[in-house]
Amino acid sequence: MTDRRFFVILFVAVGLLSLLPLGLGVYHLHVMIVSLFYVMMASSWNLLAGYTGQVSFAHAAFAGIGAYTSGILAAKFGLNPWIGVFIGTILAALIGLGMGILCLRMGGIYLSLTTLGFSEILRIVITNEYEITRGTMGLQVPGLVADYSKPAYFYIMLGGAMLTLIVLYKLIYSDIGLNFRAVQNDERAAASLGVDVVRMRVLAFTVSSALAGMAGGLYGHYLLLITPEIPSLDQQFLVLSMTVIGGMGSFLGPIIGAISLEIFSEYIRAYGEYHVLVFGLVALVVARFAPNGLMGLAEHRLRGRRKASRTVSAAAG
Template sequence: MQFERKPLIINFSMTALTIGCLILLPFWLKEYWIHVMIIAMYYIVMASSWNLLSGYTGQFSLAHQTFAALGGYASGLIIHHTGVPIWVGFLTALITTASIGLLLGVLLLRMKGIYLAVATWAFSESCRLTIAALYKITRGEQGLSLPPLFPSLTPIKYYFLFLTLMLGFLLLIYLVIKSPIGSFLRAIKDDELAARAMGVDTVKWKLFVMVFASTIAGVMGFFYGHYIVILSPVILSFNEIGKIVIMVVFGGLGTFIGPLIGAPAIVILSELTRDYGAWNMVFYSLIVIVIMRIYREGLSAFLIKGYKALLSHS
C-alpha cells in the first residue's frame, strides 16, 4: 500500500511545485518573455485539446486551429459591427465553434485517416479563403481589430488570466482521459469495429470529442484574439495547424504530458531562432528531427522512463 501511494505523492508534489513555479515566474521575467509564456500557455491548451481528438481518439483533424480562428472572428465581428459587450462576443464564439464542430463531426463521421485529414484541411482552407475574400466584412489581410478584454490589465495580469485558463482546461481534459470516456476514446482509436461490438457508442463519443475539442479551441481563440487585439487570415494558415501537430508529436502523441512538454519547447525554440531570419525554420526543423530521431515516442517517453527509474530507486 505504501509503495502504491508513492507515485501519487510524487505526482501531487511535482504538480504543486510546477504550479508554484508558474505563479512566481512572471515576477522574474522581462515583459517580452512574459508574452512568450502567454503564447506558450495558449498553445499548451490548443495542443492538448488536439491531442485528445487525434492522439487519444485517432481522429486526425487539420482544422483545429480553424476553430480558434472562428472563435476570435465570431467575437470580433459581432462586436465590430454591432457594438455589443465583450461577454456577448464570448457567447457568440462559444456557440459558433460548438455548432460548427458538431456539424463538421456529423458530416465527416464516417471518415478516418488520410481522408479525414484532407477533408478537415479543405474545410480550414475554405474558411481562410472566405475570410480573406470577404474583406469588406472581415477586413481581410488588413486585420480585424478586437477590443482588449480589460484595457487596464498589465502583462502580468494577462499571464495569470491565461495560466488560469490553461490549468482549468488541462484539469478538464485530464478528467475526461481518466474517466470511462477516455477508455471509450482509446477503444475507438485502437479498433472502432471492435469497440462498437463491445457496446461502445462510437458515433456519440466521436461527436462528443469533436465538439469538446472544437469548443476548447474556440474559447482559447476568443481569449487569444482579444489578447493580441488583431486577427488576420494568417491564423488559419497550414503553418499554424502544422505547429500544433509538431508540438504534440514532439512531446508525445497520445500522452497527457506530451503537449505540456512539446508546446512550450517549440514556442521557446522558435523564439530563440527567430533572429536567424529565413534560416529560422531550418534550425528549428533540424533540432526537432534530431530529437525525434533519438526519442521516436517524443520527449515524454524519456521523462517517463526517468520517472519510473526514480520510483524504482526510491
C-alpha cells in the first residue's frame, strides 16, 4: 500500500464515520465509541504480536496505567484531563521501555510471563491502594469536555484512533517496520544482516505501550469512572481475541476484528453471563483453524479466485 492510498482510504473512512452522530442514537453511538477504543487497543497490540512476534499480556495493564494516571491527576490534583492523558501516555511509554529492556533480551516466553505477572500485580496494587484508586469501587474522574455529549466523545475517540493508526502505519511501512518483520521471520538472519534485534523489539514495545496508555486515558475520561476492569486480564483477553479473529499481522485485521466483535458482543450480551464464554469459544476455534483470522480467510479466497480466473483465461487462450 502506498502512502497516498493509505491516507486517502483513512480520510474517506474517517469522513464517513464522522457523519455517524447525525444518524445514530445515544446507545449506538456508545457502542461505536467503545469500538474505537478497541480499535486503538487491538491495532497497537497487533504491532507487538503481529509484526514483531512478542505476545504481551500487559496491554490492558498499560491502558490501565494511562487511565489511572490521568484519572488520579485530574481527580486529586485538579489537573486538566488533556494534560493528564498526555502524562499517562508518557508514563506508559516509560514503563513499557523499562519492561522491554528487562525481558526482551530473553526472548518470547519470558516477555509473556513477565507481562502476565505485571498485569496481575497492577490489579493487586490498584485494588489494595484503596485511598488513592478507590479500589473496586472505581475512581470518579472529570470528563474531557465541559458539557458531556456522546458526539463530542465520538469525535475525540475517532481522532485518537486516527492518530494511533497513522503512527502505526508510519512505523510499519518504514525501514523500521521492515526490520520488525525481519526480526519476526528469522531473528538470527536479521541479526546477521545488522538488525539490532533487541532494540527493534524494545522500540515496538515502547510505542505500543504508549498507544495503549493513550487509549486507556481517553477511555477512562469517557467512562467517567475508572475501575480495575480496564487493566484486567478479561480486557486483555478481549483485545487479544479481536486481533486474532480479525487477523494478526495484517493492518486492517485488528480494526475489523475490534469493530465487528464489539458489535457482536453487544448482541450476545442479552444472553448474560454466557457472553464471555461464547466469545472465548469463537476465538479458540478461529485461532485454531484460521490462524490468520478473517483477513487471512478473505485473502485466501481472493487469491483462490484470482488463481481460478487465471487458469480459466489460460485455458481459453
